[in-house]
Amino acid sequence: MEKRIYLDNAATTRVLPExxxxxxxxxxxxxxxxxxxxxxxGRVANRIAEATExxxxxxxxxxxxxxxxxxGSESDNWALKGVADALKSKGNHIITxxxxxxxxxxxxxxxxxxxxxxxxxxxxxxxLVDPAALEKAIRPETILISxxxxxxxxxxxxxxxxxxxxxxxxxxxxxxxxxxxxxxVPIDVEAMHIDMLSASGxxxxxxxxxxxxxxxxxxxxxxxxxxxxxxxxxxxxxxNAPGILGFSKAVSIASEKMDERTAHExxxxxxxxxRVLSEIPHSRxxxxxxxxxxxxxxxxxxxxxxxxxxxxxxKKGICASSGSACTSGSLDPSHVLxxxxxxxxxxxxxxxxTLSEETTEEDIDYTxxxxxxxxxxxxxxxxxxxxxxxxEKLSKVH
Amino acid sequence: MSQVTxxxxxxxxxxxxxxxxxxxxxxxxxGTVGNAKCGDIMRMYLDIDENRVxxxxxxxxxxxxxxxxxxxxxxxxxxxxxxxxxxxxxxKAVMEALDGLPPVKIHCSLLAEEAIHAALWxxxxxxxxxxxxxxxxxxxxxxxxxxYKMQGE
Numbered sequence: 001m002e003k004r005i006y007l008d009n010a011a012t013t014r015v016l017p018e019x020x021x022x023x024x025x026x027x028x029x030x031x032x033x034x035x036x037x038x039x040x041x042g043r044v045a046n047r048i049a050e051a052t053e054x055x056x057x058x059x060x061x062x063x064x065x066x067x068x069x070x071x072g073s074e075s076d077n078w079a080l081k082g083v084a085d086a087l088k089s090k091g092n093h094i095i096t097x098x099x100x101x102x103x104x105x106x107x108x109x110x111x112x113x114x115x116x117x118x119x120x121x122x123x124x125x126x127x128l129v130d131p132a133a134l135e136k137a138i139r140p141e142t143i144l145i146s147x148x149x150x151x152x153x154x155x156x157x158x159x160x161x162x163x164x165x166x167x168x169x170x171x172x173x174x175x176x177x178x179x180x181x182x183x184x185v186p187i188d189v190e191a192m193h194i195d196m197l198s199a200s201g202x203x204x205x206x207x208x209x210x211x212x213x214x215x216x217x218x219x220x221x222x223x224x225x226x227x228x229x230x231x232x233x234x235x236x237x238x239x240n241a242p243g244i245l246g247f248s249k250a251v252s253i254a255s256e257k258m259d260e261r262t263a264h265e266x267x268x269x270x271x272x273x274x275r276v277l278s279e280i281p282h283s284r285x286x287x288x289x290x291x292x293x294x295x296x297x298x299x300x301x302x303x304x305x306x307x308x309x310x311x312x313x314x315k316k317g318i319c320a321s322s323g324s325a326c327t328s329g330s331l332d333p334s335h336v337l338x339x340x341x342x343x344x345x346x347x348x349x350x351x352x353x354t355l356s357e358e359t360t361e362e363d364i365d366y367t368x369x370x371x372x373x374x375x376x377x378x379x380x381x382x383x384x385x386x387x388x389x390x391x392e393k394l395s396k397v398h
Numbered sequence: 399m400s401q402v403t404x405x406x407x408x409x410x411x412x413x414x415x416x417x418x419x420x421x422x423x424x425x426x427x428x429g430t431v432g433n434a435k436c437g438d439i440m441r442m443y444l445d446i447d448e449n450r451v452x453x454x455x456x457x458x459x460x461x462x463x464x465x466x467x468x469x470x471x472x473x474x475x476x477x478x479x480x481x482x483x484x485x486x487x488x489x490k491a492v493m494e495a496l497d498g499l500p501p502v503k504i505h506c507s508l509l510a511e512e513a514i515h516a517a518l519w520x521x522x523x524x525x526x527x528x529x530x531x532x533x534x535x536x537x538x539x540x541x542x543x544x545x546y547k548m549q550g551e
Contacts, residue, residue: 307462308462315414344437345437380419381466383439383441383460
C-alpha cells in the first residue's frame with residue numbers, strides 16, 4: 001500500500017470501526033422510521049433517546065436541548081437565522097468575530113442583506129477575541145453574540161466562558177460554533193453560559209451528515225426546516241438513526257479518551273512545532289502557542305506558496321491543507337490569517353497539519369523531513385527568495 | 399473542490415519537473431510580473447542573440463502548481479523563437495500546450511504571457527529597439543478583473 005500520513009483531521013476524521021459497527025444494523029436490520037407507531041420502530045426510537053442522553057452529557061446539557069441537524073454548517077445557519085428571525089422585533093444587531101468559519105460569516109452577510117447589522121470583532125495576533133472589545137460592541141439592539149469555540153485554521157481556543165458571562169450579563173443570547181472543539185476539549189454549557197452550540201459528528205471519528213444544535217430551554221429561535229414533527233417540530237426530516245447512533249458512539253469514545261488523546265496529541269503537536277521552527281528558517285507558527293487545540297498546527301513558510309507545498313506533500317503521501325488562495329477557489333488567502341495581521345504574501349504560504357490519536361512520532365518526523373526538502377526546493381524556485389538572498393548579501397557587504 | 403485534481407498530466411509534469419528553472423547572470427532581458435498579494439509572481443530571464451533569437455530562457459516563480467507549470471511551459475515555448483515570434487506566444491498557446499487549465503487558474507497563463515512581454519520589453523529598452531506590437535507590460539495585473547473576463551469567454 002502507498003504511504004499515507006493523514007494530517008488533515010480538522011477537515012474530517014476516520015470513522016472508528018466501533019462507530020461503524022454501531023451504525024451498521026440501523027441500515028439493514030433496524031431500519032424502521034423512529035417516528036412510526038409499531039414496536040419495530042419504537043426500538044430505534046428508544047436507542048436514539050439513549051444516544052441523545054449520551055451526547056447531551058458531554059456538554060452538561062439536557063437531552064431535550066439537543067436538536068440533530070445535517071452538520072455544523074446547518075447548525076450555524078439555524079442558530080443565526082433562527083434567532084435573527086425570532087428576535088427581529090427586539091433588535092437587529094449581531095456580534096461575531098472576523099475569524100469565524102464561513103458557515104457563520106456567509107450567514108451574517110446574508111442577514112446583512114436582510115437589514116441586520118453585524119459587528120465583526122478583530123482578533124489579536126494570536127487569534128484571540130478581546131472580551132472587553134466585545135462588551136463595548138454591545139448595543140441596545142444587540143440580539144446575538146456568536147463566537148467560535150476554537151478556530152478551525154489556527155486552533156486558537158477563545159475565552160468562551162468569559163464571553164458567555166458578558167453576554168448573559170447583558171441579557172443577550174450567546175451561540176458558539178464548537179465544531180472543532182466538541183469532543184476535543186471539555187465543554188460545559190452551564191458554566192460557560194452558552195445558549196446555543198453547533199457541533200458535528202465527522203470531526204470526532206463519527207459519520208458525516210450528522211451534527212447538532214444545542215438550544216438552551218427557553219431560547220427564542222424560529223424553527224428551521226418545516227415539515228414533520230421530528231426534533232420536536234423544529235427541524236423536520238426523517239430522523240437519521242444510523243447517523244445519530246454513530247455520532248453518539250463517537251461522543252462516548254471521545255469523552256472517555258479525552259485526557260489520554262489530548263496528552264498524546266499535545267506531545268506530538270509540540271514536537272512538530274519545535275522541529276519546524278528550529279529546523280526550517282523563515283517559518284512561523286500561526287495561532288496561540290499554548291491556548292490551542294491539541295491536534296492543531298499551522299505554519300507559514302516565507303517566500304513560498306501553499307498550494308505548491310500541498311501538492312509536493314501529497315506526492316510524499318502527506319495529507320494537509322492550506323490557507324492559500326489557490327486551494328480555496330478564491331483569489332484571497334485565508335481571512336483568518338489576514339485577521340491575525342499577516343501580510344498577503346505570507347498568508348499565501350501557510351499550511352495546516354491537524355493530528356489525531358493515531359498520529360505517531362514517526363509520522364511527525366517524516367513530515368518534518370519532507371517539509372525541509374520541499375520548502376528548500378520551492379524557495380530555490382522563488383523570485384521572492386532570490387530577492388531576499390540578494391538583499392541579505394548586499395547588507396552584509398555594507 | 400480543490401483545483402489540483404483538475405490539473406492535467408502535462409501540467410503536473412511541468413510542476414513536478416519544471417523546465418528552465420533558474421537565474422541568469424547577464425540576461426538580455428528580464429521581467430517580473432504579478433504580485434505577492436494575489437499569490438503569484440513570475441520572473442523570466444531571456445538570453446537573446448544578435449539575430450534576435452531567444453537562445454535561452456529561465457524562470458523563477460512564486461505561486462501555485464499552475465503558476466509554476468505555465469512559467470515552465472512559457473520558457474519552453476519561447477526558446478529558439480525570434481523576439482517577434484516570442485511576442486506571439488499567447489496565454490492561450492501556453493494553456494493549450496499544457497492540455498488546458500482549470501478555470502480559476504487561467505490567470506496564471508495570463509501572467510506567463512505578461513512575463514514574456516516584460517522580459518522582451520526590458521530587452522528592447524536595453525538595446526534601444528522597438529519590437530512591433532509590444533506594449534509596456536503591466537507588472538501588476540488586476541487578477542480579479544482578468545479572471546472574470548476570462549471566465550466570461
